[in-house]
Amino acid sequence: MQFTTITSPHSDRPNSVSRTMLLVILALIPGAAAMIWYFGWGILINMLLASFTAVVCEAIALRLRKRPIVPVIGDFSAVLTALLFAVAVPPLLPWWLTVIGIAFAILLVKQIYGGLGYNPFNPAMAAYVLLLVSYPVQMTSWLPPEMLNEHPLTLLQSAMVIFTGTLPGGLSWDALTMATPLDSMFTQLDQSKMVSEILMSPLWGDFGGRGWEWVGNWYLLGGLFLLYKRIISWHIPVSMLGSLLFFAMLFHFLDQEAYPFGMFHIFTGGTILGAFFIATDPVSACTTKKGQLVYGACIGLMVFVIRTWGGYPDAVAFAVLLLNMAAPTIDYYTQPRTFGHQGARRD
Amino acid sequence: MSHVNQQKQKHPLHRFNGGLHLPENKALSLTLPLQKAAIPKQLTVPLQQHIGEMAEPLVKVGDQVLKGQMLAKPQGYISAPVHAPSSGTVVAIDLLPIPHPSGLPAPCVVIETDGKDTWGELLEPMPDYMHIDLSLLRERIRNAGIVGLGGAAFPSSVKLTPGLDNPIHTLIINGAECEPYITCDDLLMQTEAERILSGITIIRRLVGAEKCLVGVEDNKPEAISALKQAVAEHQLSWISVITIPTLYPSGGEKQLIKVLTGKEVPSGSIPAKIGMICHNVTTAYAIAQAVIEGKPLISRYVTITGHGVVQPKNLDVLIGTPVAELIQQAGGYTDRVYKLIMGGPMMGFALATDEVPITKASNCLLAADKNESPDPEPALACIRCGQCAAACPANLLPQQMYWYARAKDLEKVQEYNLFDCIECGCCSHVCPSHIPLVQYFRFAKTESWAQEKEQRAAERARQRHEAQLARKARLEAERKARIGQKKEALKKPVTTKASSDGGEDPKKAAIAAALKRAAEKKAALAESGVTPKNQEDLTEGQKRAIKQVNERRAVHEKDTTTSEEQGE
Numbered sequence: 002m003q004f005t006t007i008t009s010p011h012s013d014r015p016n017s018v019s020r021t022m023l024l025v026i027l028a029l030i031p032g033a034a035a036m037i038w039y040f041g042w043g044i045l046i047n048m049l050l051a052s053f054t055a056v057v058c059e060a061i062a063l064r065l066r067k068r069p070i071v072p073v074i075g076d077f078s079a080v081l082t083a084l085l086f087a088v089a090v091p092p093l094l095p096w097w098l099t100v101i102g103i104a105f106a107i108l109l110v111k112q113i114y115g116g117l118g119y120n121p122f123n124p125a126m127a128a129y130v131l132l133l134v135s136y137p138v139q140m141t142s143w144l145p146p147e148m149l150n151e152h153p154l155t156l157l158q159s160a161m162v163i164f165t166g167t168l169p170g171g172l173s174w175d176a177l178t179m180a181t182p183l184d185s186m187f188t189q190l191d192q193s194k195m196v197s198e199i200l201m202s203p204l205w206g207d208f209g210g211r212g213w214e215w216v217g218n219w220y221l222l223g224g225l226f227l228l229y230k231r232i233i234s235w236h237i238p239v240s241m242l243g244s245l246l247f248f249a250m251l252f253h254f255l256d257q258e259a260y261p262f263g264m265f266h267i268f269t270g271g272t273i274l275g276a277f278f279i280a281t282d283p284v285s286a287c288t289t290k291k292g293q294l295v296y297g298a299c300i301g302l303m304v305f306v307i308r309t310w311g312g313y314p315d316a317v318a319f320a321v322l323l324l325n326m327a328a329p330t331i332d333y334y335t336q337p338r339t340f341g342h343q344g345a346r347r348d
Numbered sequence: 349m350s351h352v353n354q355q356k357q358k359h360p361l362h363r364f365n366g367g368l369h370l371p372e373n374k375a376l377s378l379t380l381p382l383q384k385a386a387i388p389k390q391l392t393v394p395l396q397q398h399i400g401e402m403a404e405p406l407v408k409v410g411d412q413v414l415k416g417q418m419l420a421k422p423q424g425y426i427s428a429p430v431h432a433p434s435s436g437t438v439v440a441i442d443l444l445p446i447p448h449p450s451g452l453p454a455p456c457v458v459i460e461t462d463g464k465d466t467w468g469e470l471l472e473p474m475p476d477y478m479h480i481d482l483s484l485l486r487e488r489i490r491n492a493g494i495v496g497l498g499g500a501a502f503p504s505s506v507k508l509t510p511g512l513d514n515p516i517h518t519l520i521i522n523g524a525e526c527e528p529y530i531t532c533d534d535l536l537m538q539t540e541a542e543r544i545l546s547g548i549t550i551i552r553r554l555v556g557a558e559k560c561l562v563g564v565e566d567n568k569p570e571a572i573s574a575l576k577q578a579v580a581e582h583q584l585s586w587i588s589v590i591t592i593p594t595l596y597p598s599g600g601e602k603q604l605i606k607v608l609t610g611k612e613v614p615s616g617s618i619p620a621k622i623g624m625i626c627h628n629v630t631t632a633y634a635i636a637q638a639v640i641e642g643k644p645l646i647s648r649y650v651t652i653t654g655h656g657v658v659q660p661k662n663l664d665v666l667i668g669t670p671v672a673e674l675i676q677q678a679g680g681y682t683d684r685v686y687k688l689i690m691g692g693p694m695m696g697f698a699l700a701t702d703e704v705p706i707t708k709a710s711n712c713l714l715a716a717d718k719n720e721s722p723d724p725e726p727a728l729a730c731i732r733c734g735q736c737a738a739a740c741p742a743n744l745l746p747q748q749m750y751w752y753a754r755a756k757d758l759e760k761v762q763e764y765n766l767f768d769c770i771e772c773g774c775c776s777h778v779c780p781s782h783i784p785l786v787q788y789f790r791f792a793k794t795e796s797w798a799q800e801k802e803q804r805a806a807e808r809a810r811q812r813h814e815a816q817l818a819r820k821a822r823l824e825a826e827r828k829a830r831i832g833q834k835k836e837a838l839k840k841p842v843t844t845k846a847s848s849d850g851g852e853d854p855k856k857a858a859i860a861a862a863l864k865r866a867a868e869k870k871a872a873l874a875e876s877g878v879t880p881k882n883q884e885d886l887t888e889g890q891k892r893a894i895k896q897v898n899e900r901r902a903v904h905e906k907d908t909t910t911s912e913e914q915g916e
Contacts, residue, residue, distance in 0.1 A: 002701065004687050009776075012694060016780035340741070
């Protein structure tokens with residue numbers, strides 16, 4: 002009897018790229034749902050629009066590159082990029098900015114380098130930064146969280162704003178939007194207000210901005226799920242949050258009124274999302290365990306530095322992109338000691 | 349016994365990086381009692397079932413052979429003989445398919461069995477092995493054709509001759525059997541614990557180890573208790589049977605040593621370097637059989653398993669039995685059979701056909717269905733998730749090695765310690781992109797070897813070329829020197845030539861000396877009244893002829909010297 006011969010191992014492989022991406026998408030659901038709850042339907046519309054755009058762009062790029070389309074679309078990496086982008090941008094971002102951002106992410110950041118696995122930068126964050134520096138007003142027009150929002154928009158109204166720019170009757174952008182807690186903290190600190198004074202505002206909850214802190218909690222839940230499923234390892238989230246917390250607490254300890262407390266940094270802005278979902282993007286991050294610790298710690302430090310002394314309110318995207326550039330070098334210098342060797346390889 | 353047990357519990361265990369918890373699937377074939385496989389009509393015994401030189405046949409077609417008779421003798425130091433697994437007639441010595449990843453045929457002796465299974469003359473049993481000379485024991489192990497039965501098939505007698513540089517203090521016995529599905533070592537430990545201990549005792553004597561650690565994975569509780577009981581009964585306090593956690597690949601030699609002792613065998617080296625030696629339980633058993641009973645290695649336990657056979661089981665199989673016959677004895681194939689693997693699912697190799705024999709190193713036949721061993725999905729791009737590195741028991745970075753292996757940058761892939769890869773398959777197993785990483789690494793190793801060989805050949809060619817150039821230069825220099833000498837000679841006045849000739853030319857001087865010696869001899873002979881024999885009774889004509897020749901010679905000699913000189 003004749004049989005097929007393939008080289009070992011002959012086992013059934015438990016993992017696949019699409020399973021990995023689907024699990025990350027699954028882990029994103031609690032946080033994304035919380036965002037829809039607190040910030041309205043715009044988030045959902047953005048997620049759908051971004052996903053659609055991403056798939057179309059990916060298909061076009063694959064067609065141009067003469068690569069098989071279905072298996073690559075089926076790995077869900079483009080959808081994941083789109084979702085991460087959609088939860089990072091303001092809920093009422095004009096549709097064409099979402100389209101530009103995603104097209105940039107998929108075509109120029111990902112496919113032009115050779116597609117999934119070859120992109121040196123995190124596509125979602127590159128797109129976010131592109132839009133932030135090009136359209137700072139639109140990219141910082143956040144809505145207030147549900148409990149502070151006097152004019153909650155319906156699904157239809159949100160869609161109208163996003164696709165036509167028409168605001169519901171009688172409302173102006175100023176009435177509709179509100180600075181994010183992170184933005185408001187550092188803007189007011191720049192105006193020489195004291196931390197305790199700033200925290201008097203109803204914007205603040207227990208750790209961070211009201212609503213925002215709960216979104217952070219839900220992302221954390223998703224992140225723990227990813228750790229449990231071993232989709233990500235603990236190294237990057239722990240070192241990133243740890244170093245951010247360390248520097249925040251250190252400066253807070255030195256001057257309580259000029260630097261907000263440690264937990265503030267963790268539970269505002271995109272810190273938790275960044276730590277578990279963005280910095281852990283395997284393609285653009287470090288791959289050695291020691292390297293991941295260095296990588297995460299550097300991102301934490303950069304986040305603190307940019308937030309505290311930089312010109313932009315949130316810093317996760319910038320910090321991640323900066324460290325993406327350093328990742329190959331960090332990897333090179335943090336190789337593990339191979340079994341039976343005296344020390345790690347050094348040239 | 350409780351004392352012994354307590355001691356075992358305390359033994360500290362260590363961890364290697366990564367490893368996998370795989371579905372074990374061992375229960376499938378773990379059934380007792382153990383049966384003997386039927387004697388097949390034909391036995392195909394490959395001449396090379398071991399690492400090293402191929403054995404040299406001692407029989408020819410038509411010979412009657414008896415069970416246990418040596419069919420082929422070892423050639424060279426690293427080699428092993430093969431024996432007739434049963435009695436019968438040699439019907440062919442030919443190139444036949446053997447179980448090898450290459451699928452290439454190799455020389456085999458084919459025996460048509462007579463069904464009587466008559467033993468030939470056994471080697472002399474040595475039940476008194478504790479007092480037999482060590483060299484005799486080694487010779488016995490060599491003559492019995494014992495090779496490492498854990499898979500490598502390295503001749504055991506060689507391994508049991510440790511050098512003086514590395515005294516052995518610890519003997520490691522490998523009963524881990526970490527590959528899924530395989531249960532033959534487990535059953536052997538359960539049924540032949542005492543013989544295994546005798547084997548261990550013999551090995552210990554040969555290598556001079558103080559203590560012995562037997563590592564068995566905790567999924568084999570019966571084997572562990574059988575061994576522990578035997579150890580306690582015989583009060584072998586120097587043997588510790590140690591339960592290690594089930595984690596693939598704990599049964600890898602270097603990994604097992606790490607787990608049991610915390611020590612790492614240096615890269616590119618052997619355990620003897622750190623004073624240890626590792627043998628498989630089955631090898632220990634075979635050694636005991638050879639020494640105590642005088643039985644050569646002609647059979648072994650084989651696991652026949654998977655969802656592709658009707659009745660998975662273990663059989664005591666004669667070496668040379670065709671795989672197809674064993675499958676028949678396990679109830680035949682099921683409809684679902686898809687692949688036939690020799691060895692385990694992680695490191696075994698797929699057989700193209702079941703018309704190959706069982707060899708000394710064959711421990712398992714896995715007839716897998718499509719669920720157990722599906723065709724790999726098409727490989728996608730590496731997403732650098734690092735799961736491979738997390739799983740790698742050698743603590744390598746497969747994601748980086750893959751990158752360079754793909755680019756055929758052999759230098760770079762070697763820098764990432766390619767040759768520390770044990771090809772256990774963990775990286776390929778966990779890869780979400782289904783990249784056949786092990787295959788890339790095998791390719792890179794083969795290419796590196798080929799390149800090295802090429803480089804060596806090129807180096808040899810270069811040396812030869814340089815030697816040739818040097819020789820040419822030397823000859824040219826010598827020629828020039830000769831010419832120079834002759835020119836010098838020519839510059840001197842012709843009148844001095846005659847007197848200087850004999851002195852300057854060593855050849856002529858030698859001739860002159862010889863002539864002188866001959867003349868002296870002649871004179872001496874003449875003095876004593878003896879004349880040269882061949883000059884007696886010469887006719888007048890002959891004497892005249894000799895005289896003429898002598899005259900001609902004198903003239904000719906003069907001519908040649910002149911012409912030589914003129915030629916310059």
